Amino acid sequence: MSSKYNPKSIEKSIQKKWDKEERYVSKIDDREKYYCLSMFPYPSGKLHMGHVRNYTIGDVISRFKRMQNFNVFQPMGWDAFGLPAENAAIANDVSPMEWTDQNIKHMKGQLKSLGLSYDWSKELRTCEPDYYKWEQLIFKKLYDAGLVYRKKSLVNWDPVDETVLANEQVIDGKGWRSGAQIETKEIDQWFIRITNYAEELLDSLDKLDWPENVKTMQKNWIGKSYGAEIKYNIHGSDKSLITFSTRPDTIFGVSFLAISPNHPISIELSNKNKDIAEFIEKCMEIKAAEADIAKAEKLGIDTNLEVIHPLSGKKLPVWIGNFVLLDYGTGVVMGVPGHDTRDYEFATKYNLNIKQVIETENNKLPIIDKGKLINSEGFDGMSSNEASKKIINKLIELEAGEELVQFRLRDWGVSRQRYWGCPIPVIYENGEPNVIDKNDMPVKLPKLEKDSPPIPLSQNKDFMTISDSLKRESDTFDTFMDSSWYYARFTSADNNKEIFDENTRYWLPVDLYIGGIEHAILHLLYSRFFHKALRDIGLVEGDEPFKRLLTQGMVLKDGAKMSKSKGNTVDPQSYIEKYGADTVRLYMMFTSPPEQSLEWSESSVEGASRFLKKIWHLVDGRKYNHLDDEFVFSKDELALRRKSHATLKKVENDYEVRFAFNTAIAAIMELLNSIPENYKSNESSDSQKYCLDEAILFILQMLSPIAPHICEYLWKNFYGEKSNIETSWPKFNESLLEVEEFELIIQVNGKVRGKMNTNKGIDQKQIEKIALEVDNVKNYINSSEIKKTIHVKDKLINFVI
RNA sequence: GGGGAUGUGGUGGAACUGGUAGACACGCUUGGCUUAGAACCAAGUGCCGCAAGGCGUGGGGGUUCGACUCCCUCCAUCCCUACCA
Structure with missing residues (x-):
């Protein structure tokens, strides 16, 4: 007789058994390896639904691969440095370390209660010196390889708190705590030359088994463009301004130049001209995020400087424009209002000359498309492409320009003016920076005085001052540094002597990497860059860290992203407690495909629970009959067998190729629904029993990656205590699938x-x-x-x- | 502003290669079981219509024998935009 399905007790005892047997601790062996990695979490306090979804997907695939007899490695750890710990420390009077520790403890318990099959023997946390000492060593090696330099760059400055603010800490141009009008300020920072790898980062995208949209985003972010650098001499001066343009064919349409407010010439002019100084000051009030600069009203001021057009010889005005970024290109834009939307708006607003030099079928300005040249002196009648080439040649001849390939990608600024991060291992001797010796690493983060809030390292005198002439670096690393190489360190996380070892060579690259779509550009690009740089300094093998990528969509409620500020969060813990981990996992996988956003729905959880109960009542108390496949099956019996094998084929494809867990589950539900009622009774014939047994085995095996506790429990009681469902993926019989x-x-x-x-x-x-x-x-x-x-x-x- | 996605019943979604739109669930309706409820079981359920039939995949247009699927255009929502992670 079937008893009541009680997920709580089953799940607990099975999880205990897994722990005791160290089932998911992975070692090198002869089987084919499969490194399945889910993005490690920031330990914010509690698991949220996005985590549950992410980690269930990774676990389903890990378990599926294990059933297919792969040697699977699935580790988990903590992205433990970051801003929220400092904020919590200030708000709650706990040190960032203590707060982080507590959060990790709690979240680890939550992960375990979900039945995730992690190899906890390789757990790591980025805030431990055992982790970040290697990061400091990597920085030194990058420095020695010429990939690190110092440069001035803009930050959001809160003049009241006298701190640098992150973009998210600036709300409507004001500091979130002080409420003061922020200003952008230039300070010296460390940069890593990711642009040295721009070409390779772009080219090797083709080789990756990644979603096309992510590859496209990275491609556009790197932004390789072909064009020309064009020199404009300043009238009455020996100085010149250099611009980059992808459209040299429009050069006769240039009616002004716009320079960045941070451009040296702007700064120089502001010293003599009060209006310009005021204008630049106003520009500094826009926070340093690209979206904010782009959305701000386009404003400009005439410098009264003039440049000479290199081909026409005409004089053109030079303006300062708040939309021109100093970091991108040369910090100077050539304004072609006839053929660029932004330039058109700017010229209209300030009554600047608008000249048409390209003709297409649609003749309403601005014309962005390429076409045929007009009003362009010797180049009239040529196509845009032909004219571009000839104009570049002409510019080269006149020594007024050259052909150039440019990337949108900028070097990676890694300095952060904070406390809770990895200290940058540099000492200044009379102001001259030196990266410290390997033997002096790690530079440990100083412990905080009890009850004192975290302050940026620069304000910690004991830490900063070694002697009168020796001072420490005050900045910590961007936390993207921490997460750019953790995938590799997982393989050797228990090795204190070496950064990487033979396990690293065995397990890398990651075969499948799973995480949120919000990381499509920055984190994934930095990690790809790191892998290539680590390869070139001899620390890892291979060109790419992540062979295959699965990007999951957001978890929404009422159509909006779940977030504390919106107050629409749903706590996974209460659902795990009420329904059990198997139900929560099943719900997460059933309710939408992984790449789409998932709309949380209370009632659908009930549905998932109902399905597991149905399986429970079918299988619990029943025994496998150990019959041989020697029957002449009736039409109905064959139909069930066909359904069993067809479902297996579909589920295998859905797990392996499509990552479509929702349709796999639907197919398993269909199979369960298609079992005739009379097959389940004690009076059924042996051939019916055979067909039913086969269907039950398949259902348990197919569902086991998603709902591992209930399936393992039922499997043992149904099929035999000694057998292991975890390595038992069945084979479908193709000949059974044919229909007449x-x-x-x-x-x-x-x-x-x-x-x-x-x-x-x-x-x-x-x-x-x-x-x-x-x-x-x-x-x-x-x-x-x-x-x-x-x-x-x-x-x-x-x-x- | 730029880049990337998404849009299908009351709801989540399915339709994988241009070939039956709505699989599988949730919800709802009716019936069974029950003193009643919960749970469970059975039947029904895109919209309009008594029916015949017509309409229907965000809006508009196009390609095709045939379009959720391809093309153009518009709208809405979400993600990223280099210091949230």
């Missing part, structure tokens, strides 16, 4: 007018004959002439009248 009949679709003018069961392989003539006999079809065709007949074999026939 199909449903013929009969269309008239593309609309379905009849359906009928028909033998496979039937030819078009016979089909036409049968189809035209169908009453409804006759009605539609009536006496009309059939102009055309389209026949798709074993599928449909369409009469066109």
Whole structure:
């Protein structure tokens, strides 16, 4: 007899067993390896639904691969440095370390309660010196390889708190705590030359088994463009301004130049001109995020400087524009209002000259498309492409420009003016920076005085000052540094002597990396760069860290992203406690495909729970009959067997190729629903018992990656204590899948007018004959002439009248 | 502003290669079981219509014998935009 399904007790005891047997601790062996990695979490306090979804996906695939006898490595750790710990420390009077520790403890318990099959022997946290000492060493090696330099760059400055603010800490131009109007300020920072790898980062995208949208985003972010650098001499001065343009064909349409407010010339002018100084000051009030600069109203001021057009010789005005970024290109834009939307708006606003130099079919300005040149002196009548080449040649001849390939990608600024991060291992001797020796690493983060809030290292005198001439670096690393190489360190996380070892060589690259779509550009690009840089300094092998990528969508509620500020969060813990981990996992996988956003729905959780109960009541208390496949099966019995094997084939494909767990589950539900009631009774025939046993085995095996606790429990009781469901992925029998009949679709003018069961392989003539006999079809065709007949074999026939 | 996605019943979603729109669930309706409820079981359920039939995949247009699927255009929502992670 079947007992009541009690997920709580089953899950707890099975999880205990897994722990005791160290089932998921991975070692090098002869099998094919599979490194399955989910993005490690920031330990914010509690698991949220996005985590649950992410980690369930990773666990389903890990378990599926294990069933197929792969040697699977699935580690987990903590992205433990970051801003929230400092904020929590200030708000709650706990040190960032203590707060982080507590959060990790709690979240680890939550992960365990979900039944995730992690190898906890390789757990790591980025805030430990055992982790970040290697990060400091990597920085030194990058420095030695010439990939690190110092440069001035802009930050959001809070003049009241006297701190640098992150973009998210600036709300409507004001500091979130002080409320003061922020200003952008230039300070010295450390940069890593990711642009040295721009070309390779772009080229090797092709080789990756990644979603196309992510590859496209990275491609556009790197932004390789072909164009020309053009020099404009400043009238009455020996100085010049250099611009980059991808459209040299529009050069005769240039009517002004716009320079960045941070451009040296702007700064120079501001010293003499009060209006310009005021304008620049105003520009500094826009926070340093690209979106904010782009969205701000386009403003400009005339410098009264003029430049000489290199080809026409005409004088053009120079303006300062708040939309021109100093970091991008040369910090100077050539304004072509006739052929650029932004320049058109700017020119209209400030009454600057607008000249058409390109002609297309659509002649309404601004014309962005390429076309035929007009009003361009010797180049009229040429196509944009031809003219571009000739104009570049002319500029080269005049020594006023050259052909150039440019990238949008900028070097990576890694300095952060904070406390809770990895200290940058540099000491200044009389102001000159030196990266410290390997033997002096790690530079440990200083402990905080009890009850004192975290302050940036720069304000910690004990830490900063070694002697009168020796001072420490005050900045910590961007936390993207921490997460750019953790995938590699996981493989050797328990090795204190070496950064990487033979395990690293065995497990890398990551075979499947799973995480949120919000990381499509920054984190994934930095990690790809790091891997290539680590390769070139001899620390890892291979060109890419992540062979295959699965990006999951957001978890929403009421159509909005779940977030504390919106107050629409749903705590996974209460659902795990109420329904059990298997139900929560099943719900997460069933309710939408991983790449789409998931809309949280309370009632659907009930549905998932109901399905598991159904399986429980079918299998619990029943025993496998150990019958041999020696029956002559009836039509019904064959139909069930066909369904079992067809479902297995579909589920295998859905898990492996499509990552479509929702349709896999739907197929398993269909199989369960299709089992005839009388097969389940004690009086059923042996051949019926055989078919039922087969269906039950398949259902448990197919569902086991998603709902591992209930499946392992039922499997042991049904099939045998000694057998292990975890390495038992079944094989489907292709010959059982063949069917003799199909449903013929009969269309008239593309609309379905009849359906009928028909033998496979039937030819078009016979089909036409049968189809035209169908009453409804006759009605539609009536006496009309059939102009055309389209026949798709074993599928449909369409009469066109 | 730029880049990337998404849009299908009351709800989540399915339709994988241009070929039956709505699989599988949730919800709802009716019936069974029950003193009642919960749970469970059975049947029904895109919209309009008594029906015949018509309409229907964000809006508009196009390609095709045939479009959720391809093209153009518009709208809405979400993600990223280099210091949130």
